[in-house]
Amino acid sequence: MSTQETNIYVACLSAYNNGKLHGAWISCDYTTVDKIQEQIDAMLAESPEPDAEEYAIHDSEGFGKFKVSEHADLEELVELADLIEKYGDAAMALTEYETDIERMKTLLEDGFMGKYSSKDEWAEEFLTDTGLLPNNNLVRLYFNYTAYARDCELSGDVQFIEYSYNKVFVFDGHI
Numbered sequence: 001m002s003t004q005e006t007n008i009y010v011a012c013l014s015a016y017n018n019g020k021l022h023g024a025w026i027s028c029d030y031t032t033v034d035k036i037q038e039q040i041d042a043m044l045a046e047s048p049e050p051d052a053e054e055y056a057i058h059d060s061e062g063f064g065k066f067k068v069s070e071h072a073d074l075e076e077l078v079e080l081a082d083l084i085e086k087y088g089d090a091a092m093a094l095t096e097y098e099t100d101i102e103r104m105k106t107l108l109e110d111g112f113m114g115k116y117s118s119k120d121e122w123a124e125e126f127l128t129d130t131g132l133l134p135n136n137n138l139v140r141l142y143f144n145y146t147a148y149a150r151d152c153e154l155s156g157d158v159q160f161i162e163y164s165y166n167k168v169f170v171f172d173g174h175i
Contacts, residue, residue, distance in 0.1 A: 004092065005029055006062035006081040008072075010040050013056055014049035022047050023058065028081035033074045064095030076101050083108060090115065093163035111175030116168045119149035119160055 011023035024043040044052045060068035083091045116122040123145040127133035152158045156173040
């Protein structure tokens with residue numbers, strides 16, 4: 001679970017085009033598209049310009065590196081907010097490399113292999129769990145986990161996303 005809040009700032013275009021700032025910050029957490037649209041409609045109804053109908057998203061927060069456009073699909077934003085809430089930093093890390101929300105959802109739900117402090121830690125745990133590395137301390141002492149992790153990444157078997165300090169998220173490269 002994430003403690004990150006996802007919000008968008010929605011501005012009234014009629015007011016904006018007439019040199020007035022009018023808008024509202026709207027939360028995308030734990031909500032539906034209909035509820036966001038209700039808040040947008042309420043903001044437009046309170047516009048200093050008569051008959052305001054159009055809006056644009058002028059700012060956002062909590063979506064990581066995901067580029068929220070002025071006319072972003074509200075359904076996608078709600079879905080991304082749900083992924084960030086459910087998967088926390090793993091979803092935030094994916095926003096640095098993925099722009100397709102459906103692909104992010106698939107990777108998080110079907111291809112997420114865990115969070116580690118390093119690629120080496122992942123390699124050692126993976127080899128131990130799968131039984132590929134003999135239970136021999138001498139072999140383990142001399143095994144090159146860095147090279148193994150690099151080879152797995154270069155072959156496309158896994159995708160590593162280094163995020164923040166001491167966090168490496170691992171995803172199945174075949175998803």
